[in-house]
Structure formats: structure tokens, C-alpha cells
Amino acid sequence: MTNLQDQVQRRLDELVETELGLQVAVYYQGELVVDAVAGDITSGTLLYAASTGKAAAATVANVLVDRGVLEYDAPIADLWPEFAANGKQKATLRHVLTHSVGLPALAPDTTADDLTDPAKITSYLAAAEPWWEPGTKMTYHAMTFGYLVGEIVRRATGRRISDVLREIAEPLGIADEVYFAVPQNQLHRVATLVEPEGAEDTFAMVAGLFAKVTPPDLTPRAARCNRPDQLTAEIPSEGVLTARGIAKLYAALIGEVDGVRLVRPEAVAEITGPALTAPDELMGNPATWALGYPIGRLGSSAEESPTSFGMPGMGGSVGWADTRSGVAFGLTRVLFDPAQSASAVEIGNLVAKALC
Numbered sequence: 001m002t003n004l005q006d007q008v009q010r011r012l013d014e015l016v017e018t019e020l021g022l023q024v025a026v027y028y029q030g031e032l033v034v035d036a037v038a039g040d041i042t043s044g045t046l047l048y049a050a051s052t053g054k055a056a057a058a059t060v061a062n063v064l065v066d067r068g069v070l071e072y073d074a075p076i077a078d079l080w081p082e083f084a085a086n087g088k089q090k091a092t093l094r095h096v097l098t099h100s101v102g103l104p105a106l107a108p109d110t111t112a113d114d115l116t117d118p119a120k121i122t123s124y125l126a127a128a129e130p131w132w133e134p135g136t137k138m139t140y141h142a143m144t145f146g147y148l149v150g151e152i153v154r155r156a157t158g159r160r161i162s163d164v165l166r167e168i169a170e171p172l173g174i175a176d177e178v179y180f181a182v183p184q185n186q187l188h189r190v191a192t193l194v195e196p197e198g199a200e201d202t203f204a205m206v207a208g209l210f211a212k213v214t215p216p217d218l219t220p221r222a223a224r225c226n227r228p229d230q231l232t233a234e235i236p237s238e239g240v241l242t243a244r245g246i247a248k249l250y251a252a253l254i255g256e257v258d259g260v261r262l263v264r265p266e267a268v269a270e271i272t273g274p275a276l277t278a279p280d281e282l283m284g285n286p287a288t289w290a291l292g293y294p295i296g297r298l299g300s301s302a303e304e305s306p307t308s309f310g311m312p313g314m315g316g317s318v319g320w321a322d323t324r325s326g327v328a329f330g331l332t333r334v335l336f337d338p339a340q341s342a343s344a345v346e347i348g349n350l351v352a353k354a355l356c
Contacts, residue, residue, distance in 0.1 A: 004354050005034050008347060012038035015343055020194055021334030022343065023047070023243035026351050027251035029326035030258075034351070035244055039334060046182065046190045046240050047332040048225040050313030051142070053239015055246065056178050057149045058097060058292020058311075059253055059262065060165050062271045065093070066263040069156050072097075072291070079155040082126040091134035096148045097292040098276040100138040102130030103148065105213040112217070112224055115143075116233035122151040131281070138289070139282040143214050146180070146237030149292075161236050169245075171260045172252055177245025181234045190231055190240060193222040193315070193336040202338045206314065212282060220314050222336045239313070247330030250310070250321035254328065272309050272323050274302070297322070297352060299345030308356070316341030318348065325356040 004026070012022045021039030025032065037043050064070040072094040077084035083091065088101075095101035107114075107124050114120055125144060131137070141148070150161040157164055162181045169175040182190060195203075207216035220238075224230055231240055239246070252262045254272065263271065274295060277288045288295045288302035290309045297308040298318045310320025310329075315336040321328040329351055331344045 004351070005036060007350060007354075008034050009036040009038075011347060011350070012036050019333055019335050019341075019343060021045075021191060023330070023332045024347055025242070025244035025247040025330045026355070027247050027257065027328040028355055030251060030256050032244070032248075041191050041334065043244055044177070044189065044242060046177070046179070046186065046242060047317065047334065048190070048193055048231070048315075048336075049239050049241050049246070049317035049332050050220050050225075050315050051237065052246060052311055052313035052317040052319050052332075053178075053180060053241060054145055054237055055293055055311040055319050056165055056180070056239055056241070056249060057146045057161065057236040059249055060153060060161055060168060061093060061097060061149050062253070062267075062291060063168055063262050064153065064156065064164070066267050070152065076152060079152060080126065082123075085127050086129035088130055088134060091130070093152060094275065094291070095134040096141075096145070096152065098138065098289045099141045099145065100136070100276055100278070101134045101141070101148065102132045102137065103128055103144050104131065104139050104141045104282065106143055106215065106218070108215060110215055110218060112227075112230065115218065115235055116229055118147055118150060118234050121147045137281050138276060138278040138287060139280050140287075141213075142210055143218070143237050146235060150180075150234065150236040160234055162234055168262065169249065172248055172257060174245040174248050177242040178249055179240045180236045180238070182231045182240050184232060187228055187231060191334050192226055194334055195222045196335055196337050199338055206338050209283075220336075225336070241332065243330035243332045245330070246319040247328045250319055250330070251328035254321050254323050255326055268323060272321075277302075298348055305352075305356075308352075312340065312344070314338060314340070316344055318344045320348065322352070322356050327351065327355045
């Protein structure tokens with residue numbers, strides 16, 4: 001394990017000139033075996049990690065199901081009556097977690113300021129007509145996923161999803177390392193993202209790809225993601241976190257860490273196993289979803305790594321876990337690259353080769 005720490009650290013030191021700042025954390029069967037960092041950041045520096053944070057939202061939902069607070073297959077409208085509008089009476093949390101609920105699109109006139117107003121976003125989604133009968137098709141719900149999960153959690157508990165996440169994370173010692181909404185008094189810990197030179201065409205391509213579901217101006221860019229009002233807002237489709245924090249959250253989902261398990265051992269297979277396999281209606285690619293997480297390690301596929309699941313984020317951050325080996329992995333970076341990052345795949349493969 002010491003050798004793996006050294007291997008990862010050496011590679012980060014080689015990458016840091018172009019990457020600017022990187023964090024990597026690895027848990028193996030509940031033990032932290034890699035905690036490496038390079039650049040002008042520390043292991044405790046918070047980084048905006050885009051959709052990598054969706055895993056935290058999914059984990060909150062799965063923990064609440066395990067505790068009997070939520071049910072996968074109960075109609076969402078039982079908790080949120082307005083959600084029954086326009087043919088969504090039978091839509092369930094399972095449909096939301098598998099991105100098959102049919103509500104991938106924000107309102108076309110949504111602004112960055114609107115993203116900081118969950119009530120406005122969720123009111124729109126409650127009234128919206130789904131693209132298909134919930135559960136019959138699938139496409140990635142890039143921005144709406146977190147708002148849907150967050151409102152379901154709020155209706156069930158009477159609390160913001162950020163507060164429930166904090167309650168879940170506190171026994172693990174990571175309550176200040178995984179956020180949807182960064183407290184004002186923690187903003188000084190957040191690294192400033194930097195975009196790579198010459199990336200405008202790639203950002204434009206990404207904006208075009210998601211244009212049917214997200215207004216182009218809302219494509220994650222460093223300028224928006226560095227704004228204090230965005231960092232402190234409740235946006236559960238995104239996360240601001242440390243590699244160590246997200247890796248530990250995954251580790252406690254699949255096993256015991258520091259005497260803590262997030263769910264009963266018998267629940268892990270249902271949460272992390274295949275729940276839906278279907279073509280992505282918008283992207284066109286085949287996709288296999290567990291309950292809130294795509295199956296397959298970043299850079300791999302569901303067929304190649306069927307016991308791995310996790311969530312990458314635009315910009316190059318990622319978190320994943322492997323239930324067979326007990327490995328949990330997190331990587332965050334300062335360079336916000338819309339083309340993702342070969343480093344996340346490379347370091348992840350290095351760890352998987354050693355431990356999985």
C-alpha cells in the first residue's frame with residue numbers, strides 16, 4: 001500500500017505542471033491507503049467537481065431508503081402532490097435514480113441566478129410534461145437530477161438535502177469535505193478553477209450536445225463555478241468536495257469505515273447492481289445504471305468492470321467504487337477541462353490494477 005501511495009504521488013508530481021492541482025484518495029476495504037496531492041492545494045482543499053457530486057445526492061436517497069424514510073417504488077406524488085401533473089402520477093424515486101423519469105430539461109429561459117432557487121426549478125419540474133412515460137426510456141438528467149432528488153428528500157424529511165448529507169457525513173468525519181452548498185465560512189477553502197487555453201470549441205461542443213436540456217449559458221464554466229453565490233447555493237446536481245471526502249463516502253456505502261456503514265450490507269447489491277440498461281435517448285450511447293450511479297469505472301464499461309460504479313464530473317473529477325475488491329477512489333482537479341481528463345482514467349486504472 002505504501003508503494004501505491006508513492007506511485008500515485010510520483011505521477012501527480014509529474015502531471016501537476018499542466019494539471020495545476022490534483023487530489024487523489026483511495027480507500028481499500030475501509031482503510032485510507034492513498035492520500036496524495038500536488039500543486040498549490042492540500043488534501044483538505046475543496047474543489048468544484050460538477051456531476052461527481054451527483055453520487056452524494058444518490059447516496060443520501062439510498063441511505064434514506066435503507067432507513068425506511070423513502071421507498072424506491074412509491075409514487076413521488078405521495079410526498080409531492082404537485083408532481084402528479086401531466087401524467088407523472090406513477091413516477092417513482094427509482095425512475096429518478098435511473099434517469100428514466102423523463103424530465104431531463106430545465107426551462108429554456110433558466111438563468112444562472114435561477115439555479116440558486118431550488119423552489120423555482122422544482123416547481124417547473126413538478127408541472128412539466130415528461131418526455132416519455134416514466135420508466136420506459138432513459139437519458140442523462142444533467143441538471144435536473146439533483147433538484148428532483150433534493151425535493152424528494154425535503155418532502156420526506158422536512159430538511160434540505162445539504163442538511164441530511166451533513167448528518168450522514170458527520171460520523172465519517174467528512175461533513176466539511178462533501179458539499180452541495182458551501183457555507184460562507186468555508187468559502188476560503190475552495191480552490192479557484194482554471195480553464196485550459198484553447199478550450200472554447202470544446203465548451204461550445206458540450207453546450208451544443210446538451211442544448212435540448214440545458215440552456216447553453218448554463219454549461220459549467222470556471223467563471224460560473226467560481227462565483228460565491230453559485231458555490232453557496234443548494235445545487236444537488238453538482239458538488240464541491242475533496243477527493244478524500246467523496247472516496248470515503250463511497251467506501252462507507254460499500255463497506256465499513258471507522259466503524260460506520262451507511263447502509264445494511266444486504267442493501268449494497270441492490271443499490272450498486274444493474275437497475276436499468278437502455279440506450280441514452282439524447283446521447284445515443286448504451287448505458288447501464290445502478291440506483292443513482294452508472295456502472296463501469298471511468299475509462300471502462302459496464303461489461304469490462306461490472307462490479308464498479310461511480311460518477312464522473314465535467315471538468316475531469318471522478319469518484320467510483322468497486323464492490324468486489326472494496327476499493328473506493330476519488331480524484332479532483334483545479335484545471336476545469338471540458339474534454340474530461342486522461343489523468344482521471346490513468347490514475348484510476350493504476351489503482352484498479354493494483355487493488356481490484
